[in-house]
Amino acid sequence: MRLSFSSDHQGLREEFEHVFAAEATSARARAGASSPEGWDRALWRQLSELGWLGVTASEAHGGLGQDPLALCLIAEAFGQRLAAIPFLGAALGFADALLTIGDRSLSDALAPGVVAGEVIGALAIPEHFTALDIDDGHASGACPALMDAAATTHILTLAGAGSDAQLILLDVTAAHRERIDSLDRVNLAWAVTFDRAPSRTLARGETASDLWRTLRARYATFMSFVQIGAASAALDMARDHVIQRYAFGRPLGSFQAVKHELADVLAAIEIARSNAWFAAAALNEGGSALAQAGAAARVSATDAHRLAARANVHLHGGLGVTAESDAHLHYRRAQALGLVIGPSSVWRERLIAELVAARAVAPAAPQLPRTGS
Amino acid sequence: MNLNDTPEEAAFRAEARAWIAANRYDERTMETLKGLAGNGAPLPSAELWALAKDWNARKYDAGYAVLTWPKAFGGRDAPNLAAIFAEEEGPLARFQGYLVITQFMCAATLMAFASSEQKAALLPRIARADDIWCQMFSEPAAGSDLAAVRTRAERVEGGWRVNGQKVWTSGAHMAGWGTLLARTDPTTPKHKGLTMFFLRMDSPGVRVRPIELMSGEAEFNEIFFDDVFIPDAQRLGEVGAGWKAAVVTLNSERMAIGAMLDVDSAALLDLACETGAITRADVRQTLADWIIKERGLRACVARQLTAISEGRAPGPEAATIKLVGGVMIEDMAAYALDLIDGEGLALRPGRDPRRVYRDMFYFGPAQRAAGGSDEVLKNVLAERVLGLPMEDRPDNRLPFNEVPTAPRG
Ligand SMILES: Cc1cc2nc3c(=O)[nH]c(=O)nc-3n(C[C@H](O)[C@H](O)[C@H](O)COP(=O)(O)OP(=O)(O)OC[C@H]3O[C@@H](n4cnc5c(N)ncnc54)[C@H](O)[C@@H]3O)c2cc1C
Secondary structure: OEOOOOHHHHHHHHHHHHHHHHHOOHHHHHHHHHOOOOOOHHHHHHHHHOOOOOOOOOHHHOOOOOOHHHHHHHHHHHHOOOOOOOHHHHHHHHHHHHHHHOOHHHHHHHHHHHHHOOOOEEEOOHHHOOEEEEEOOEEEEEEEEEEOOOOOOEEEEEEOOHHHOEEEEEEOOOOEEEEOOOOOOOOOEEEEEEEEEEEEEEEEHHHHHHHHHHHHHHHHHHHHHHHHHHHHHHHHHHHHHHHHOEEOOEEHHHOHHHHHHHHHHHHHHHHHHHHHHHHHHHHHHOOOOHHHHHHHHHHHHHHHHHHHHHHHHHHOHHHHHOOOOOHHHHHHHHHHHHHHOOOHHHHHHHHHHHHHHHOOOOOOOOOOOOOOO | OEOOOOHHHHHHHHHHHHHHHHHOOOHHHHHHHOOHHHOOOOOOHHHHHHHHHHHHHHHHHHOOOOOOOOHHHOOOOOHHHHHHHHHHHHHHHHHHHHHHHHHHHHHHHHHHHOOHHHHHHHHHHHHOOOOOEEEEOOEOOEOOOHHHOOOEEEEEOOEEEEEEEEEEEEOOOOOOEEEEEEEOOOOOEHHHOEEEEEEEOOOOOEEEEEEOOOOOOOOEEEEEEEEEEEEHHHEEOOOOOHHHHHHHHHOOHHHHOOOOOOOOHHHHHHHHHHHOHHHOHHHHHHHHHHHHHHHHHHHHHHHHHHHHHOOOOOOOHHHHHHHHHHHHHHHHHHHHHHHOHHHHHOOOOOOOOOHHHHHHHHHHHHHHHOOOOHHHHHHHHHHHHOOOOOOOOHHHOOEHHHOOOOOOO
């Protein structure tokens, strides 16, 4: 087993970072989120002009034609900054799904728009719909909270189950969106309702659910890189603060309680990074290892990100709980990103269910609890 | 990024698998070795040591021992091959644990500082495990604060006279040789007055006394030095440069990695399935968390191996692996003993596979202390990786014999 990124991949990441770090400041993210549109359309255009919305899209579609490993590192670099753009759903989840679904006419129709920043897709898990009725090429329904939905033009989701399952693509360009009190204050969640939105069924039955599981695990992998980037950003912010702030005649960061809290964060990030790299390798190979690897990456990235964001707020003292400090933006984001494609408990259960099912012997019959609980 | 073997690795794996199948012990012995620490009718320690040496000698004679050693000393400089060999060894891989100090820690120090004649005489015997070595660093008043060692080495005609005491020395009761960190100058600051030596454990004046562990085993020892003579030719490095030599020893993990990761969440999943506890949602969530952490640890080892094989210095992986892995052993042991409920209170007579959780219960705390405690590792991560400032420490400035110590009496 080899787990490392090539220098080409790292070079590409540095190129992206070079542009992105200069533009994606927290002041700009705040301004974008509080603008009437609720997001930073100008930054989105800038990235699309440089090709960064089509990292894995083919050159024929205007993309950079890179492999998914490159996209993993770009995802991490995106995670390191705050930016009010729908990168997560559109440039990671949806862009990757178009390639993975492998329907030529679909990608010919949509991929050029994705690269140009005009088709802005999202993967929404079925649990995030309160209603979804599909009939005859149209769908009506509602998502009470969908991240980055101010900009979303397309939603990919799985409707129904078993033999009734359908992988569907909704065109929500004309949907009604309502500003809500979003937990994340940079990548805002909106309530979306749509009435007879154009809907296209991409797969049915087992094929649809299998495909959906793959798309979801791939998205979880990319997202784990975003979370690791975001966790490192929170850790860096905390570290910089405790080095420069003095108390009791010495830097806060020289106190062992502070050091140890940050060392625990670092260790959690390293475990998460290791799981993410493994998942990236599994994703790149395209085999069945991804199901478990994606779940593991997702859970440990969520743990690490939340731990980092909490430590960062805490080590900023009073400043950490203010609206002025960016610490709360990280704290909110860590909670929100852990929810977008389902909370960790769901991913843990998926992993254990797979492992138990894979065991040769069936589990023993359920027994009554023997202890007090 | 590749989850599979390279062609070279795949060829090595096939070759190793065939060799192991042809050379391993009979079924009964293999069965006894399963989960070594945790077998229900544990072999006496001396027998396990003998098997560990014998297995290593078989490997050496076939060219499979010390695969991580530099080529110049008869290794293959191939941590990846060592990891593959260990995967194929199955329960036999546990024997490497008996030889880590000999083949990695002590050998690394010799490779760096011994004369070429000494290396030629000593290293092949180490590689074959004909000689067991021990590492005499820690003392009653020098553990985490290792540079505080007080065992005194004074110049005499032709060499050094040593007096003092070491403690927690693993394997000293089996060792023919050992490396020794001693104070040669108490009047300079602590890190500067140390010197590294090696000596035969049957040197006159050396007395080894095994210390019983909470598990009932006696794998580490205290050692008393009473006017022990060490020839100056057995000094490793310059006089006063013992700290540097100690750091070489402690950093020899490069050669040791991939050797061991003592967490086994799959066994816990088996247990939960056997007892039926797996139907409980809380058990499923907790087990999933450990499985995920263990996967992370294993991928962390793979990252470290890859970095080394690509000629890069590994980052914070080693400290992370030990820090996270140690606590996990304690947590998992306690959880497993709870899972088997009343039976966790006592083992059944004879062969009880559940002994493994009892052994983990004993082993976790040892793992969290040995070779850099959790707190020391966290300081390393915070200071060396995150760049947080060191604490102000008067002991670094003062002559060693003026550093404050605990009040006596
Ligand atoms: C199974 C086992 C095998 C061993 N084998 C060997 C061997 O072969 N050779 C050898 O030389 N040694 C060996 N050791 C010794 C080992 O290196 C020491 O036990 C270890 O370094 C801790 O030192 P100590 O026992 O003196 O504990 P102490 O240093 O007294 O530490 C006690 C507690 O205080 C904490 N502590 C100490 N300093 C600090 C600090 N600055 N900040 C915060 N917390 C601190 C520690 O983390 C620990 O929890 C072995 C130990 C074990 C458990």
